[in-house]
Amino acid sequence: MEGRARALGFEAFRVTRPDAVPALRERLPAWLAAGHHGTMGWMEERADQRAAPSALWADTRSIVMLGLNAGPEHAPLDLVRLTDRGAIATYAQRRDYHDVIKGKLKELGGFLSARSGEPVKVFVDTAPVMEKPLAEAAGLGWQGKHTVLISREHGNWLMLGAIFSRAELEPDAPETDHCGSCRRCLDICPTDAFPAPYSLDARRCIAYLTIEHHGPIPAEYRDKIGNRVFGCDDCLAVCPWNKFAGAAREIRMAARADLAAPPLAELARLDDAAFRLRFAGTPIKRTGRDRFLRNVLIAIGNSAVPALAEEAVACLTEPDPVVRGAAIWACGRLLSPQRLRDLFESHGRGETDAHVREEWRAAVPLLMGEAASGRADTA
Structure with a gap:
């Protein structure tokens, strides 16, 4: 079966049992109780099945864990230095x-089903399956201090999938932890998202903030996001085990050249139709244009490129208040006080959304007070 898996393009193949990670029954509830999942309510839903694979499918006897390499063609940390482009x-x-x-x-x-005569179920990050602990138990690698699976052969770039089977397959030995005293992944995190080694607080993670989080990005994290418009690779990129990793070999997993470092100005001008066309078939499309544009505007505000300010100005009339709020923040970072005053007069005085009004107040503190006085005098 392993030969068939490799013929299909999988670089990693191992087997484990559904009861191989009993500690999940304590670890997952504790993580959820601490609120470290943020607004990812789906992590709480069916938590009993996440903590015990047999609760997802009682007939499970074996779990085949597989990995497909998605190693980068370019050094990820080089992208975050290109402030006029999106990482x-x-x-x-x-x-x-x-x-x-x-x-x-x-x-x-x-x-497998044809060979064993037993039914199977397949999962790839779309069901309550804790792929990383199961992959560690199967011997594909170990969960590093950044909580991502690390493979001695592929670094931390494996995309995981699972096959649950009713067949009795010989399990492989679990992998042991090889992080040692290294803490590069913890130290490089721009937002200090790791309260302790092997523990992630998603609420502080740039990947969570730019992908899963739906509302305004909290002000205390905006400057730390830099030009990262979708996700963050910092803790992955510094792992020393990546020295053994190679670029993705599966042709359908080859990186698109136009997504390596697209110009922020170009991204800010995408309407919904253009966004869908540009990111068709990629994970980015699932976030939707407005959430992505919010991220682009935060990156524009961090760019220190005055010419990009006009892209933010153009977004002050966007229907989505979260986008308008991010546009105000970007304008506040790049424009002069007088230009902000003029923009407030043309766009801010009639604003009815409470969040957007707060963004104006933060960008130009005196103006909101003046606006309130003006309404009182008029009354």
């Missing part, structure tokens, strides 16, 4: 891995 996480610069892996899992699962 996109390595995995999102290519076709959505769900689409690529799901088909391969179905084919391999069918092969």
